[in-house]
Amino acid sequence: MSFFDVAEAAVAAALDAGARYADARVMHKRYESMEARNGEVEELNSDESAGIGVRALVGSSWGFYAVPDLSDSAARLAGARATAIAKASARVAGPGVDLVPTTVSTATWASECLIDPLAVPLSDKGDLLTHATKTMVEHGADQATGVYQVWDTRKWFVSSEGHRIDQHVRECGAGIQATSIGEGETQVRSYPAARGQYGTRGWELVQGLDLLAHAPRLAEESRALLTAPLCPSGETALILGSEQLFLQIHESVGHAIELDRILGWEAAFAGTSWLDLSQLGSLRYGSELMNVTIDPTLPGALGSFGFDDEGTPAAKRYAVKDGIWVGVLAGRDSAALAGLDYGGSVRADGWSRLPMVRMTNVGLEPGPHTLEQIIAETDDGVFMDHNRSWSIDDKRLNFQFGCEIAYEVKNGKKGRMLRNPTYTGIGPKFWQSMDMLSSETENWGTPNCGKGQPTQVGHTGHPCAPARFQNVRVGVRA
Amino acid sequence: MNVSVTAEQVLELAVRALPGAEIDVTADAVHRALTRFANSRIHQNVAEDTVSVRLRAHLDGRTVSTTTTLTSPEGLTSLVARTAAAVRSAPRDPGWPGLAPAAPLALPGTVDEATRDASPDDRAARVQAFVEAAGGLETAGYCQTGHWSGVYRNSAGQALSAQATTAELDGIARDAGADGVARRSSVRLSDLDGAAQGARAAAKARSQADPVELPPGRYEVVLEPEAVADLLTNFSLFGFNAKAVQERRSFARLGEAQFDEAISLYDDPREPFDGEGTPRTRLALVEKGVTTALAHDRRTAAAAGAASTGHGGSAAWGPMPNNLGFAPGSSSPEEMISRIERGLLITDLWYTRVLDPRTLALTGLTRNGVWLIEGGEVTRPVRNMRFTQLYPQALGPGAVLGVSAEAVPQPSRQFLGAWTAPALHLASWNITGNASG
Structure with missing residues (x-):
């Protein structure tokens, strides 16, 4: 048999x-x-x-x-x-x-x-x-x-x-x-x-x-x-390396565009979303540099597959195009309820778990710059990379991240090392402030995305490149 | 499935396949059923029956741990063969602490037969009561029942078996974007009152109309049991874990008065033994503000010259007490509120993450209700806020102004874990942001 x-x-x-x-x-x-x-x-x-x-x-x-x-x-x-x-x-x-x-x-x-x-x-x-x-x-x-x-x-x-x-x-x-x-x-x-x-x-x-x-x-x-100086507190230009940016995408875009959250199916635990389906296709999520794709077809990326766990063939689609919210992560039943015509993002972490809406590869398409250019064109800012802590509210709006390391950026040059860097913000305001985006994409993958009850652990991919954001609050501490 | 027979079979096979090795085996049968609701309907309704066997072998200074859910004779033979092959090529393990010696159980497992045998209809009835008690508000949450039957055997003669049950009901009611919550855990489904919890959640939601936004700053607070459960979670993961202490990643220091004298903290396990075959008992970690014990597994105990407290699990994560509770005090939330000139009543904390484990600095957000307290009364709802707080400092000497007499069992994310959480009145909580950023 x-x-x-x-x-x-x-x-x-x-x-x-x-x-x-x-x-x-x-x-x-x-x-x-x-x-x-x-x-x-x-x-x-x-x-x-x-x-x-x-x-x-x-x-x-x-x-x-x-x-x-x-x-x-x-x-x-x-x-x-x-x-x-x-x-x-x-x-x-x-x-x-x-x-x-x-x-x-x-x-x-x-x-x-x-x-x-x-x-x-x-x-x-x-x-x-x-x-x-x-x-x-x-x-x-x-x-x-x-x-x-x-x-x-x-x-x-x-x-x-x-x-x-x-x-x-x-x-x-x-x-x-x-x-x-x-x-x-x-x-x-x-x-x-x-x-x-x-x-x-x-x-x-x-x-x-x-x-x-x-x-x-x-x-x-x-x-x-x-013994490095503390990351200063205040508002400044923030340059994120791609390792940190992938988690920013995961938390403040990937989860926010999950249709089950938008429909309230995760309201008691993982939470809902600040996104309203009536604004799909018109809401400005970020600056025009922001193009986010849902793409389980990327060879070698952690969120790739041939078919999702409802049998829907893998296909690429945009979640954000030129800064406008245009797509969601969906399953066959949630899509029908929302009046959409596509699923394709439903997976379970094992045979004993119910398939549910999960991120596949949710990534930021490359921009026109290089990290070197971004630093060279920054008069006063902070460059942070490598995630150390992450926290975001149940609507995926208010976030605070801590990074392992940061560097002062002054007059177009990367300067001294800074310790305990943190930054905080509100999702759409943050993404709308992105004014430079590198072309140096890496396919980051993280195997520890928790969601659902009983909890399931998802494997997700997040291709992205370094980027710059303006007027970000940094240096939040206890 | 008789897990005792399975464990015995695997032990015999492994002893024959690996002469001279130290061997231990656990076999666990779990029935877990969870009825989930959202938008006031049951939308996900799941059940699973799983059996898993873990075989651990230590031979010639090398250790490997293997598991399987394939419990046919072929599956168990394959497990042993895989283990035998792996242990011979595994890297050396100089920290191996040896097997647990034979010792009897100190605690019985608590099994409630009605909970063990609960049907989908039993869980749906609790959900229905919650939904109806919310009086038309949108509701969401879950009702879970579970039964565990576990066996431990080792080649040093230790043999233990036990069973336990768990039941949880956790739900929110939603009113114009404001959520109220009621959450409870027990070993008995009959302890969970869907109507009472639904009514509490609805009342909390309805009392949040027209919230105000407050500036960041330090606020005197009353944390309700749902919020206190988050403190217990993080103390379990990062505080009283002896491995974290030995690696200097924890704030905990034995013998020091690190907490207010109103704080006593204990671990009261529902599983009577751990994955290393050590019987568990109630463990007092803090007594009247003084750190008195740490959770140990056999590795950390060997390193400290102490005895395992029965908290063996993951060698990499270290020993974690999963059934923490604060000893209740003598106050009530109403009395706490009446003593506050200006402060906050906080129901729940959300998405808390460690900024530095050594100080246990965390950031997170409030959730499911925050209210301003003025002149000893709750005066108005407040929009959710972000905090950045050293948890031990919040409970430090002089910082705890009250502990409620009622401690409410709260669900944890571990299958048989639970937190026993009273409300806490704290002198200061560091709010670092609000809904505007």
């Missing part, structure tokens, strides 16, 4: 029990991670998980049930239970649920992977992290950590509309971090990103990072930060 057969049995059972639509995902997932600290391996995990999740629609109510048993009988039971749960939902029912049409596909898709990360010897991977963290300690770090993570996911999706799609997605990435501890504070430097850099690629991604080459610099910068 193939995994498609298992999924089809579950869908058939859901329909037999009274569902008007059902889909099922069989998933087999392998995960490996290693964490090292100060030259020693601290934790090595190797996980394997498999099961089936079934979604059933009865009237206007959904039900979902998951079980880690891939027998025919278990799949049929899961389908029936999903329908029973949907029927219970009808006790507190709402308006009808429709699904926007999508191409019914029979297809196979796989991400590109040159070096299978799970085939690389553990000893080689351990040597990489232990050497990098030992080097950081030798160069002055009080605490030095390194991590890699690997996901190898296979999915078989079947729907009552006729979808039959299998996908094989391999993701991996790594990062290192140096911490220096002073009397009353800690200073941190990370490479390549605060939580590492990840993509839908093989171990060649990690090899390309050259972690060891950056280890001495991180340690030295973290120590230097302890």
Whole structure:
């Protein structure tokens, strides 16, 4: 019995029990991670998980049930239970649920992977992290950590509309971090990103990072930060490196354009959005330099796939075009409710979780400048990079970020290092102040986006380049 | 699925495959069901039955931890083979603290059969009561029930098993863009009163018409239990974690009067043992303002020359107490408010993130209701504000002006975690921004 057969049995059972639509995902997932600290391996995990999740629609109510048993009988039971749960939902029912049409596909898709990360010897991977963290300690770090993570996911999706799609997605990435501890504070430097850099690629991604080459610099910068002057407080021109800017995009654009938030489906937990659907197509989100795309087709980016978890083929679309809000991240039911004609952004983090609207690759298209030009054309400002803290309100408007490092910019030159840099603002005001944007794009990927109840962890990509923003409040402190 | 049999099978297979290795096994069966509502309808309604087995092996100075959800004979054999292959090529682990010795449970797990067996209709009934009690206001939230059955076995002879249940009801009511909240956790679904929580959330929402905006500054505050839960979350993650202390990333210092004498803090676990097979018991972390203990796993305990307190989980994150609570005081929120000349009543905190773990400096926002207190009375609603605050400082000597007699169990994001949170009256809270920026 193939995994498609298992999924089809579950869908058939859901329909037999009274569902008007059902889909099922069989998933087999392998995960490996290693964490090292100060030259020693601290934790090595190797996980394997498999099961089936079934979604059933009865009237206007959904039900979902998951079980880690891939027998025919278990799949049929899961389908029936999903329908029973949907029927219970009808006790507190709402308006009808429709699904926007999508191409019914029979297809196979796989991400590109040159070096299978799970085939690389553990000893080689351990040597990489232990050497990098030992080097950081030798160069002055009080605490030095390194991590890699690997996901190898296979999915078989079947729907009552006729979808039959299998996908094989391999993701991996790594990062290192140096911490220096002073009397009353800690200073941190990370490479390549605060939580590492990840993509839908093989171990060649990690090899390309050259972690060891950056280890001495991180340690030295973290120590230097302890005695650097504080980032001044006030309003100034703010230049963001792309590592920080990707999280700014994630938090203040990516989440804000999630249609489930806009419709109030996340109101009690993740929150809503300041965006109002009646303004889709007319609202000015940012300056004319702001072009944000939703693009799960980007080769190697962390948020890429062939089909989302409702079977909708991956496709690129604009979320913001020339500064105007024009698109959302949607699923088939949320799109129908909003009167839109596209889904394509629904995923679950495992077989036991309900697929929901998630970011794919939400990125800022490159601009006409270079970082060198941006600094050269800034008389008075601050350059910040590498995220250290992030906080934003439940409407995705009021944000405050802290960065690991900053530099004074005076008369077109990058000057002295500054410690404890923070900045705060209101989303649309901030994005409308963007007056210079670099062309030097990097495909950042972050594997730790939390959303939903029970909480799911999403993997998202954010291509972007450094940019400048005017009149930003910096230097907020306790 | 009999998880005891599964754990025993895996231990036997692993001992045979890895002669001389130190082996431990956990097997957990979890039923978790969550009924979620928004726009006053159930929009997501999920349930899962999962079984997971974790096998940890230490051989020739190397350690590996593996898990699987494949519990067929082939799946378990594959788990052992994968572990055996990995441990021989794993990097060295000089900090291995050894296996937990045989010791009996100190606490029973608390199982409520009605909660264990709760149906989708039982959860929907709680949701329906919440929605109806909100009196026509838009509502959103969730009702969750869960049951855990866990087993620990190791090659040193330790053998433990227990069960526990959990139930949570968390919802908001919305009135013209203002949200009121009511949130509660228990081991029994029957403790959760949908109508009472819906009415509280609605009353909170209705009392926020025409909010004013206040300037940043330091305000005397009353934090309601939902907000206090955030303090407990961050003390768990970053404060009383012995690994963070040993790495000098925490503010906590044993024996020092770091808090106001009105503050006593304890961990009261719902799971009777941890992932390393150490039995848990109630742990007093702060007594009358003095830091008296830290949460330890076997690694941090070995490094400190102490005993594990049963908080083993992730070696990288370190030991975290997931069932923290402040000991209740003698006041009430109404009495606290009556003593404030000018201050704020804050229901909830949101999206708090650490700026520096050593000082536990955090930034975040208020959510689900803020009101201005003037002359001992709540006078008007206030728009949400951003704060940037050193959490230990907010509870420091002389800073705590009252602790309520009632402590309300609050949901945490851990499956069997919960915070026991009274309301707190604090002398100062650092507001650093408002809705305008």
